[in-house]
Amino acid sequence: MESFARFGKVKRDLMRILFLGETYRADAQTWIKGIEEVSGYRIETLEIPKTDRRFERMVQAVVFLFRLITKKYQYDLVLAERATSYGFFSLLVKAKVRVVAQQGISDVWPENGFAGWYKGLLQSAVYRRADLIHAWGWVMTFAMINSGANPSKIVVRPKGLFLDRFKFALNSTRQPNLAVVTRSLFPIYHHPVILDAISILKSQNVPVYCMMIGEGAEKDKLIQQTKNQNLEDLVIWKGRVQNEDLPKYLLRSSIYLAVPETEGVSASLFEAMACGCFPIVSDLPANRAFIQSGKNGILVPVGDPKALADAIFLFLNYPFLFSEGISQNRSFIEKYCDLNENMEIFFNRYSQLIKTKK
CATH class of the missing domain: 3.40.50.2000 (Glycogen Phosphorylase B;)
Structure with a gap:
């Protein structure tokens, strides 16, 4: 190496x-x-x-x-x-x-x-x-x-994190209705729940685009689910990307999604916080340590696509409520990470x- x-x-x-x-x-x-x-x-x-x-x-x-x-x-x-x-x-x-x-x-x-x-x-x-x-x-x-x-x-x-690589931007380069997922495609990360949430929002005429970054055993099954739910125009499969290329995707996205059933301390969450993505993540002890739900992110129950869809909808309609929390996320990263x-x-x-x- x-x-x-x-x-x-x-x-x-x-x-x-x-x-x-x-x-x-x-x-x-x-x-x-x-x-x-x-x-x-x-x-x-x-x-x-x-x-x-x-x-x-x-x-x-x-x-x-x-x-x-x-x-x-x-x-x-x-x-x-x-x-x-x-x-x-x-x-x-x-x-x-x-x-x-x-x-x-x-x-x-x-x-x-x-x-x-x-x-x-x-x-x-x-x-x-x-x-x-x-x-x-x-x-x-x-x-x-x-x-x-x-x-x-x-x-x-x-x-x-390499702070000079994971730079911060609040709104200037972001697509408002673009979310990013950076967890590998394995069952523990519950990607089907994310697809279900996007499907719910689509049925409400709220289109949310989502970049799926990563590889894993569930990829073929997830792509088939995307086709079954007619989400092919909304979900973009990027595959594995080099870590040094990740910031450009985070800086394009407004929302970071991660809904695993168990969590340690997620470097992926820190990367998103550093770049200014709004985190919507599982309500787990590890995430509660960094996210105050409704302020610098939103915590959602594990395995609940409706709650996830509601959280995304809330941010899309009231992004100004969370601007201060997003800035505080960057301050936390600079202080501790x-x-x-x-x-x-x-x-x-x-x-x-x-x-x-x-």
């Missing part, structure tokens, strides 16, 4: 860092590039090849484990996403310091049944052995502590931990 080191030539011989996670994800790229930029070190990456076939993925996971176990050299630092997968793999790597980031409000999902039981065991084992645990927001800490994490090991702070500042804090903490292991 390309290095974004700010200190010229990468100092590969001074610190060896490994990242375990899905590097195609924007969240992962932000973490990797941010640490590379503030540290001057190139980060090595390792991940299980992406596949939709369950058996093939299991075989690849075994091969991946073997590669980790048989590595002969020691890393100074291992960064791992998601306690119940790559976080667990990090325990098998020869390393001085292991840092694990939780991705959701808990990384145990589903929470019930056999899967919930064994993932709970994995999460607990990882949090008891990790040297540092990232919570991108306070709402994540409850699951960590319940899993046995030492509170002194938890760092609560967002990864942040400056990536360079946050990554500097993170890397200083990593370095201190490494020094204690020498």
Whole structure:
């Protein structure tokens, strides 16, 4: 992966860092590039090849484990996403310091049944052995502590954004009735609810255009739903876009939609807030931490297309009621989500931990 080191030539011989996670994800790229930029070190990456076939993925996971176990050299630092997968793999790597980031409000999902039981065991084992645990927001800490994490090991702070990339505009370049969705096309994000809401508004002669950004297993099914509901003239399928290209789509859109059934601390929400999109999102604890419904966004019940349609209708008819809240969103991002500042804090903490292991 390309290095974004700010200190010229990468100092590969001074610190060896490994990242375990899905590097195609924007969240992962932000973490990797941010640490590379503030540290001057190139980060090595390792991940299980992406596949939709369950058996093939299991075989690849075994091969991946073997590669980790048989590595002969020691890393100074291992960064791992998601306690119940790559976080667990990090325990098998020869390393001085292991840092694990939780991705959701808990990384145990589903929470019930056999899967919930064994993932709970994995999460607990990882949090008891990790040297540092990232919570991108306070709402994540409850699951960590319940899993046995030492509170002194938890760092609560967002990864942040490249603020010079995610610029703010209030109204100048926006299409008033254009919404944007930037979550991947998987069942957990409830894209059918968004399509149903657009269909409801169309039946009321309120056309809402929607850009769907992302890929996923549900794409064919969602495109078919679009055809069945005669929404082909309203829904634009953009596919996956590079994170550096995302701001231009956010700056064209007036509304940001995201209605998942569970949520950690959403970088996608922060990106939309940074650019001045009005957020209409699921009424979940993680979103309540940042959105005051009716002021800087609107919270809607999970799985309720009528409520979502009503929220969109409210914003389209009374946008002036929310101008101050949209500006406050940008102020929040500038105060808490400056990536360079946050990554500097993170890397200083990593370095201190490494020094204690020498």
